[in-house]
Amino acid sequence: MEAKPTHTDSDVDSAIEALEQQLSMLWRRARSNSYKVARRVHPDMEPAAYGLLVILQREGSMRLTDIAASIGVGKPSVSRQIAMLEQLGLVQKEADPLDGRAQAISLTPAGTHQLVTAQTARKQAFHQLMEDWDVSDLTQLGNLIAQLNSTYTKDNW
Numbered sequence: 074m075e076a077k078p079t080h081t082d083s084d085v086d087s088a089i090e091a092l093e094q095q096l097s098m099l100w101r102r103a104r105s106n107s108y109k110v111a112r113r114v115h116p117d118m119e120p121a122a123y124g125l126l127v128i129l130q131r132e133g134s135m136r137l138t139d140i141a142a143s144i145g146v147g148k149p150s151v152s153r154q155i156a157m158l159e160q161l162g163l164v165q166k167e168a169d170p171l172d173g174r175a176q177a178i179s180l181t182p183a184g185t186h187q188l189v190t191a192q193t194a195r196k197q198a199f200h201q202l203m204e205d206w207d208v209s210d211l212t213q214l215g216n217l218i219a220q221l222n223s224t225y226t227k228d229n230w
Contacts, residue, residue: 106195113191114184115161122154126163126180126188134179136169163187 107120114123128143129135135143141151155178158164163184169175180188203211 110191110195113194114187115163117157117161118163119154119157122158123191125151125154125158126184129164129178129180130185130188134167134177136175136177140178158184 104120107123111118111120111123114126124144125140128140132143137152137155138148140155141148144151155164155166159166162181164178165181166176166178169177
């Protein structure tokens with residue numbers, strides 16, 4: 074059995090500091106890209122609403138409380154975003170077939186079309202940005218980000 078290398082607290086601190094700096098830069102760039110992608114869906118759409126559209130695309134019709142729970146934010150925040158998306162004609166509300174008192178929220182055909190168009194453009198941009206990367210590096214990066222996302226579910230601050 075191979076011995077695990079030992080690292081000092083200083084080594085770990087330096088590595089985590091470098092990781093935090095790179096993640097901070099990545100998140101700033103991701104926010105900027107989210108703004109651009111949201112504007113491709115609709116010029117008046119807020120970037121935070123893009124994620125709600127993607128959830129509805131993936132899950133189909135959902136209740137407001139379920140959407141809020143899936144992203145870990147309060148119902149009032151999601152309610153405001155959904156109202157804005159409804160005004161833009163991207164989502165619609167209907168009586169929930171399981172509970173007539175509740176409303177199910179889903180993408181409209183226009184919302185689906187505009188979302189897919191924006192996603193296609195974003196995917197093409199990623200292909201151009203990453204065209205000189207080796208596929209194994211892309212795969213490894215994806216796996217490491219998935220591992221990081223999984224680690225974040227253990228948030229204990």
